[in-house]
Amino acid sequence: MRGRCSREACAKHQGPQNHDKIIVIGVGNAFRTDDGVGIAVARALMRCAPPRVPVIEATGEGTTLMDAWKGYESVILIDAARSGSVPGTVFRLDPHEQTIPSRFFHYSTHVFSVAEAVEMARTLASLPPRFVLYAIEGGNFDHGTELTPKVREAAGRVTALVLDELGSGHSSAVRPGNASAQAAT
Amino acid sequence: MSSKTRTIKVDYIARVEGEGQMFVKIKGGKVRDVKLKIIEPPRFFEAFLRGRPYSDAPDITARICGICPIAYISSSIHAMEDIFGLKVTGPIRDLRRLIYCGEWIESHALHMFMLHAPDFLGYESAIHMAKDHGDLVQRGLRIKKAGNEVVRLIGGREIHPINVRVGGFYRVPSKAEIRTLADELNWCCDALEETGAWAATLPFPDFERDYEFVALRHPDEYPIIEGRLVSNKGLDIAISDFYEHIEEQHVQHSTSLQSNIKARGEYFVGPQARYSLNYEQLTPRCKALAKAAGLGPVSRNPFQSILVRCVETLYACEEALRIINGYELPDQPAMPYTVRAGTGYGCTEAPRGICHHRYKVDDKGDILDARIAPPTAQNQKVIESDLWHFVDQHIDLQDDQLQWQCEQAVRNYDPCISCSCHFLKVNIERTL
Numbered sequence: 001m002r003g004r005c006s007r008e009a010c011a012k013h014q015g016p017q018n019h020d021k022i023i024v025i026g027v028g029n030a031f032r033t034d035d036g037v038g039i040a041v042a043r044a045l046m047r048c049a050p051p052r053v054p055v056i057e058a059t060g061e062g063t064t065l066m067d068a069w070k071g072y073e074s075v076i077l078i079d080a081a082r083s084g085s086v087p088g089t090v091f092r093l094d095p096h097e098q099t100i101p102s103r104f105f106h107y108s109t110h111v112f113s114v115a116e117a118v119e120m121a122r123t124l125a126s127l128p129p130r131f132v133l134y135a136i137e138g139g140n141f142d143h144g145t146e147l148t149p150k151v152r153e154a155a156g157r158v159t160a161l162v163l164d165e166l167g168s169g170h171s172s173a174v175r176p177g178n179a180s181a182q183a184a185t
Numbered sequence: 186m187s188s189k190t191r192t193i194k195v196d197y198i199a200r201v202e203g204e205g206q207m208f209v210k211i212k213g214g215k216v217r218d219v220k221l222k223i224i225e226p227p228r229f230f231e232a233f234l235r236g237r238p239y240s241d242a243p244d245i246t247a248r249i250c251g252i253c254p255i256a257y258i259s260s261s262i263h264a265m266e267d268i269f270g271l272k273v274t275g276p277i278r279d280l281r282r283l284i285y286c287g288e289w290i291e292s293h294a295l296h297m298f299m300l301h302a303p304d305f306l307g308y309e310s311a312i313h314m315a316k317d318h319g320d321l322v323q324r325g326l327r328i329k330k331a332g333n334e335v336v337r338l339i340g341g342r343e344i345h346p347i348n349v350r351v352g353g354f355y356r357v358p359s360k361a362e363i364r365t366l367a368d369e370l371n372w373c374c375d376a377l378e379e380t381g382a383w384a385a386t387l388p389f390p391d392f393e394r395d396y397e398f399v400a401l402r403h404p405d406e407y408p409i410i411e412g413r414l415v416s417n418k419g420l421d422i423a424i425s426d427f428y429e430h431i432e433e434q435h436v437q438h439s440t441s442l443q444s445n446i447k448a449r450g451e452y453f454v455g456p457q458a459r460y461s462l463n464y465e466q467l468t469p470r471c472k473a474l475a476k477a478a479g480l481g482p483v484s485r486n487p488f489q490s491i492l493v494r495c496v497e498t499l500y501a502c503e504e505a506l507r508i509i510n511g512y513e514l515p516d517q518p519a520m521p522y523t524v525r526a527g528t529g530y531g532c533t534e535a536p537r538g539i540c541h542h543r544y545k546v547d548d549k550g551d552i553l554d555a556r557i558a559p560p561t562a563q564n565q566k567v568i569e570s571d572l573w574h575f576v577d578q579h580i581d582l583q584d585d586q587l588q589w590q591c592e593q594a595v596r597n598y599d600p601c602i603s604c605s606c607h608f609l610k611v612n613i614e615r616t617l
Contacts, residue, residue, distance in 0.1 A: 031248065059345070061252075063295065063329050112299055116312060123315040124323065 021073035022053055024162060027060040027114060028080055034087070034138030034151045037158075038078040041134075044159045050166055062117030066126070074130040076162055079114050080138040080151075087139030088150030090158055095122065095131045132165065134158050207595060209576055216580070219573045221565055221595070234555040239265045239524070239546050240351060246542070246557065247345045252295070255288040255336065256535030257557075258349050259410055260542040263531030265351045267425075268546055271522040276515040277353040278410075280339055283363075283508045284349070285409045285533070286501040287335025290373070292536035293456075293494040293501070294332060296599045297380070298325025301491050304593040305387040321383070324376050328498065331369040335505060338362060353519030363512050370502045370509070377499040378474055384491050385478040390590065392575055393485040396567065397449060398458035401534055407466040407500055408459060410533050415462055417483075418449060424532040427541050433558065444563040451566035454538025455598060456493045457484045471500045487571060487597040494599075524550040535560050537599050561600045568598055 026042020029035045038057075045055045058065055060079065069075045081091065083101070093100060100115040112120075114133070121127040136158060139148045147155060206222035230249055234242060242265060246257035259281060266273060273281070298321065299311040308314035315322040338358055340346025348355050399420060401412035415421045422430055433442035446452050460467075460475075464482040467475070478492045526548040532541045538560030545554040575594050579587060 063299075063326055064333060066326065067330055067333070112295070112311070116310075119312045120315060120322070123312055124319055 021071075022166070023069060023072045023075055024049060024053060024055040024166075025058050025065065025068055025075065025077045026055070026079075027058050027065070027077060029059065031143060031145060033140040033142055033144040033146065034136075034148055035080045035141050036145070037080045037136045037138060037147055037151050037155050040147060040152075040155045041078045041136075041159050041162065044155070045162060048159070048163055053166060060113050062112035062114065062120065065114065065117040066121055069121075069128055070126070072128050074132075075128045076132045076134070076165060077114065078134045078136070078158055078162070080141075081135035082138055082141065083135075085137045086150075087137050087148060088154040089137040090154050090161075091135040091137075092161075093133040093135060095127060095133060096129075100133065134161065207572065207591065209572060209591060211576065211580065214580055216573050216577045219569050219576070221569045221572070231555045231557060234544075234552045237552050239268075239544070239550040239552060242542075242544065242552065242555070243349055243351070244345075244347065249557075249559070252292050253288055253535045253537065253540075254345050255285050255340070255349075256533055256540040257542075258346065259285060259533045260531035260540045260557075261544070262349065262351050263411070263533065264529040264542045264544045265531075265546070266522065267529030267531065268527040268544065269351075269522040269525060269529075271352060271520060273353060273520055276357070276513055277518075277520060279508045279512065280354065280357060280515075281349075282406075282409055283505055284336055284339040284346070286505040286508075287332045287339065289409075289501040289536050290332025290498055290505075291329045291336065292332070292599075293498040294325050294329035296536075297384075297491055297494050297498070298322060298329075300599065301593075301596055304589075304596060305491070324380065327369075328373050328376060328380075331366075331373050331502070334369065335366055338366060350519060352522055353515070353517075355518060357515055357518045360512055360514060363509050367506060367509050370506050373502045374470070374499060374506075377495055377502065378470075381474045381478045381492065381495045381499070384495055387491070389486060389488045390575075390579075391486075392488060392571075392578065394487075394571065394574060396453040396458075396485060397446065397451070398461050399446075399452045399454050399539065399563075400459040400462045401532065401539060402463055403466075407463055407504070408534050409504075414532065414539070416446075416452065417462060420446065424541065425530045427530065427532065427558070428543070428556075431558070431563075433562070442558075442562055443565045444558060445566065451570055452563065453567045454560050454563050455490070456497050456536070456538075457487065457490055458538065459534060460484055460493045460496065467496070467500055468503050470503060471496050474499055487594065490597045490599075524548070537561060538563060561598070564598050564600065568595055568600065571597070 024042065024045055026038040026045070028038035030039045042055050042057050049055050056068060058068060095118045100118045118127065118133070136151060136154045138151055208218070208220045208222060209216065210218040230246065234245060237245070242261040243258040246261045247254035249257050302321065303309065303311055303314045306314055306318065311322060336346060339348065339354070341348035397416050397418045399414060399416045401408035402415045403412035413421060414424055414427065420430060430447055431444055432447050433444050436443055444452070461483040475492070475496045478495065480489065480492055480496070484493050526546060528543065528545045530541070530543050532539055540560055541558040543556045544552055546552050571594050572591055576587065576591065579590065582590070
């Protein structure tokens with residue numbers, strides 16, 4: 001997936017100019033095989049996303065995530081999931097529409113992780129107004145630096161989906177109530 | 186309570202790092218068996234290290250834990266410097282102590298506010314607690330963030346820092362950069378005094394045991410990065426003699442090794458051990474906070490660990506401010522050294538207790554052998570003993586209450602099962 005597109009080659013993905021209040025966060029551990037899928041998507045987006053959209057990597061430690069998205073109007077967060085679905089399945093979740101099922105992220109040893117951070121932010125009324133969470137079902141969470149084939153393919157699809165979210169104007173795509181838990185294709 | 190069989194089974198203890206189980210069997214009104222089962226797969230970090238250059242050790246061992254990477258980085262670096270005959274002093278040593286203060290602040294704040302406070306206030310989680318105690322949670326998050334910022338500034342990033350190396354750092358902060366940390370740390374000192382006053386009002390079970398506390402002790406400072414290993418029962422050894430006095434045992438129910446003092450058995454590491462063995466090294470403000478919270482110079486009730494963590498967090502903030510205010514830019518970011526073959530030792534005070542490393546390297550500096558004793562592995566037996574005694578003393582509690590307090594008793598130690606190898610499930614079984 002790396003090098004799939006350069007920033008110059010992605011002019012079609014530039015999208016709206018005012019991205020000051022949107023952040024993209026890729027979560028995971030690049031040394032735990034498919035747990036690295038959020039990081040892989042973030043690294044691809046660093047080359048493709050509109051220049052003014054910050055794209056960051058995070059380990060998934062919840063309080064750090066809450067700090068990372070503080071002050072942003074829109075958040076797109078990508079993380080691996082282990083929900084029992086078929087590896088490579090992509091879920092698009094809107095925390096404003098539903099509670100994030102913590103089972104999605106129970107592969108993590110972090111006691112306070114993505115789902116908890118989202119729910120804590122909701123409780124403290126600090127959840128950014130627009131929030132999209134892409135969860136990609138992993139198949140292997142053992143030590144390793146390569147994504148499994150189905151998850152690598154899913155990473156490419158999610159990269160394109162996030163670019164579409166940004167390119168088509170996050171104000172329409174990343175809006176409350178746009179989608180509840182659903183498998184994206 | 187009748188003498189019938191009681192089986193209390195909890196399959197998942199929340200609010201601990203990593204995966205494990207707890208099993209308590211009660212028969213005829215007596216505790217018959219207690220096991221802290223660590224079931225996470227072994228992680229083989231020591232095997233990964235063999236054959237790699239010495240300089241990889243800090244970066245690889247940092248990956249053992251996302252909460253306390255500085256402990257692993259520091260202990261591995263000190264061990265390599267022990268081999269190479271390097272003693273780091275001056276501003277570089279101060280910066281090492283400063284980044285470690287950052288880790289204590291963030292780790293202790295996470296445990297006090299997010300993991301342990303819900304136990305005392307009767308909430309399932311910090312998220313449930315936040316609905317009624319939003320200000321408390323916000324305060325905890327802000328204190329934790331102050332610690333994160335210290336680690337980020339000195340270490341390059343908050344999790345798994347990458348700026349620390351054998352001999353010192355790749356880059357050191359300017360005086361102007363380091364002073365940006367001061368205002369928030371000053372706010373934390375006041376916030377921690379408020380937190381101590383709040384924590385002192387919490388309901389603590391009446392439970393004390395005659396522990397053997399083990400911690401570092403240093404003649405000039407509250408121990409963080411170096412010292413001799415001492416206990417309240419006669420242990421007083423150089424860190425290089427660790428395995429002369431400490432043995433690790435494999436037990437069937439755990440993928441983590443259990444540690445014992447060869448002469449006497451289980452021992453207790455962590456904030457209460459440090460505090461009880463080093464009270465005199467605390468600052469006047471910390472001693473005043475401890476006194477106001479109802480603590481004496483020795484703290485033997487593990488349920489009061491939240492108070493001791495509060496004192497230690499205040500200490501870490503004050504110590505960080507002392508270092509920041511006196512900081513002078515070092516001549517170079519790292520001190521020079523010459524690689525040579527040998528065996529070396531490093532032992533530092535992770536937030537949860539001593540983290541001991543031993544390495545053997547060849548004349549090129551490649552690692553021939555590595556051995557790591559993380560704090561939770563060392564506390565595993567004392568946690569099991571606490572559970573045994575606590576259940577024995579509270580055998581008539583209803584099963585749901587007993588289960589709650591057993592989980593709390595485990596969380597007293599802020600166990601990082603991922604570090605020790607590695608989910609905590611609780612099973613309490615009662616039979617006739």
